[in-house]
Amino acid sequence: MDNSEIIIFDLLVVGLVEFFRPDTQDQIPKYPYPDLLRRACNTLALKMSAIPYPSTLEGLLTLLEKPLQTWYPLVIPQEFDSEYGLIYDRALSEEASQYFYEQLLKRAQLPEFASVKVQQIALENFQFLRLLDKLQQAYEKDAERAQTEYVLLRRFLIEHHYTTLEQLRNKFSKTSYISIDDVGGLYEDCKENDACWCCDRCGPLIEKHGHLRGIKPSVCNDHRKNLSHVRRISWKRGLCRLKFGIHWRVCLPGIPEIRLFDALTQLHKQQPEYLCEVQLWPGIDRYDLQLRFGDGSVWAVDIKDYRNPYDLALQLKPIFGEGDLHYDESFYVIPNYRLHQRQDYIEILREEATELPKSTHLFSDIAFEERVIDKIMLLSKRK
Numbered sequence: 001m002d003n004s005e006i007i008i009f010d011l012l013v014v015g016l017v018e019f020f021r022p023d024t025q026d027q028i029p030k031y032p033y034p035d036l037l038r039r040a041c042n043t044l045a046l047k048m049s050a051i052p053y054p055s056t057l058e059g060l061l062t063l064l065e066k067p068l069q070t071w072y073p074l075v076i077p078q079e080f081d082s083e084y085g086l087i088y089d090r091a092l093s094e095e096a097s098q099y100f101y102e103q104l105l106k107r108a109q110l111p112e113f114a115s116v117k118v119q120q121i122a123l124e125n126f127q128f129l130r131l132l133d134k135l136q137q138a139y140e141k142d143a144e145r146a147q148t149e150y151v152l153l154r155r156f157l158i159e160h161h162y163t164t165l166e167q168l169r170n171k172f173s174k175t176s177y178i179s180i181d182d183v184g185g186l187y188e189d190c191k192e193n194d195a196c197w198c199c200d201r202c203g204p205l206i207e208k209h210g211h212l213r214g215i216k217p218s219v220c221n222d223h224r225k226n227l228s229h230v231r232r233i234s235w236k237r238g239l240c241r242l243k244f245g246i247h248w249r250v251c252l253p254g255i256p257e258i259r260l261f262d263a264l265t266q267l268h269k270q271q272p273e274y275l276c277e278v279q280l281w282p283g284i285d286r287y288d289l290q291l292r293f294g295d296g297s298v299w300a301v302d303i304k305d306y307r308n309p310y311d312l313a314l315q316l317k318p319i320f321g322e323g324d325l326h327y328d329e330s331f332y333v334i335p336n337y338r339l340h341q342r343q344d345y346i347e348i349l350r351e352e353a354t355e356l357p358k359s360t361h362l363f364s365d366i367a368f369e370e371r372v373i374d375k376i377m378l379l380s381k382r383k
């Protein structure tokens with residue numbers, strides 16, 4: 001694969017991240033383009049032959065909305081689904097955000113000329129990783145407390161899309177490894193005139209031309225203001241909202257994890273003899289859930305919410321199971337709505353996830369819950 005062509009693609013994505021930086025949410029950005037975007041576009045202009053390169057900004061934005069496979073003249077990385085465009089509704093598309101946050105930032109592969117503004121986004125993103133690192137180190141000596149604080153922090157970020165300093169003080173004044181400032185650094189101030197909206201299913205919303213849009217339309221895309229899961233947050237002094245990268249990387253993937261954890265905790269409360277314990281993020285997030293049953297068996301679960309099963313298949317590896325994390329059965333669990341979006345989702349995963357042992361089960365969250373209920377029934381009959 002031609003690496004210099006991948007670099008052009010990365011420049012283009014990073015340039016667009018800067019161009020559509022969330023703090024400019026309500027204004028269409030104007031000339032001049034960020035430097036990176038200009039460089040990527042210059043190369044595109046030279047390589048495009050079948051379709052002429054647009055002569056206006058409007059034309060360029062329209063082109064960038066089109067599926068890449070219909071016009072893009074250079075190599076597209078396999079992690080980017082070319083059935084989608086780079087922008088959508090005049091903002092960075094879900095596919096491009098995913099590529100930026102899951103590929104470029106995760107592997108610290110920012111093009112070296114990334115601007116201060118983009119470096120800033122990367123830094124925000126590393127704030128959480130630094131905290132995670134600190135807690136993982138503390139876990140070596142003080143496992144129980146480090147684990148409790150990790151769960152407190154992670155759950156707070158998933159459930160508090162907006163917060164205030166007062167709330168942070170209440171929650172984090174007694175923690176040993178996490179300070180109020182650490183958590184506050186993962187939020188940004190809401191301005192007094194900002195319209196603050198929130199969806200219970202996907203977090204803070206952006207208002208554009210009177211319409212609300214979520215961070216990831218494939219997860220949740222109906223945000224009419226009269227729906228019960230869409231709420232207006234009234235502004236008060238000190239109100240702040242999750243930073244975009246934390247929302248994308250930490251909060252959003254956590255929503256189905258908490259949903260399944262809460263459902264299993266209900267089962268545990270009803271049948272503590274058979275489902276003895278449900279632990280969230282054991283070993284500071286080595287996997288998502290650990291279930292202990294009355295017969296001594298242990299199940300390990302990781303929940304993954306990807307639109308495209310081919311993208312997910314690249315991520316699936318054997319679940320770590322050393323020491324306290326030992327398990328007898330392992331499961332990758334997919335939110336059920338993904339299977340509605342694509343009926344052959346699980347079959348594709350099974351076929352494409354070549355690094356996954358055959359013994360690891362692949363289930364929807366609903367099917368997994370049923371499997372747990374079956375196991376409880378089996379144990380109760382044996383008695």
Ligand SMILES: [Zn+2]
Nearest residue numbers: 199202214220
């Ligand atoms: Zn939503």
